[in-house]
Amino acid sequence: MTDKKLPIRAKVATSLSRGAAALSRATGRGDGAVIGGKIGMMIDPNLLANLAAGREIAGPAIVEERESTSVLPPGTVATVDEYASLIATVERT
Numbered sequence: 001m002t003d004k005k006l007p008i009r010a011k012v013a014t015s016l017s018r019g020a021a022a023l024s025r026a027t028g029r030g031d032g033a034v035i036g037g038k039i040g041m042m043i044d045p046n047l048l049a050n051l052a053a054g055r056e057i058a059g060p061a062i063v064e065e066r067e068s069t070s071v072l073p074p075g076t077v078a079t080v081d082e083y084a085s086l087i088a089t090v091e092r093t
Helices: 008-026 033-043 047-052
Strands: 056-058 061-064 069-072 076-080 086-090
Touching: 008 033, 008 047, 033 047, 056 061, 069 076, 069 086
Parallel strands: none
Antiparallel strands: 056 076, 061 069, 076 086
């Protein structure tokens, strides 16, 4: 992932999410992914958008979102912008 500045709220949320997941694993209650994610999202509802911003996805790929599904054919690169929108660029041949 790119080295970018996350808002302080997102940094706190990711730290506490990791801590909750580690405690869940240590107590034998699972891998902690669900509880860690719930805690992170309670602290910063925009956490996933903040973490995804700047991420690139190269086709072929299928990107499933809550409201839509995007198909990226070979030669397509999609980037997630700061608003969590998927911006696709098609390579011309």
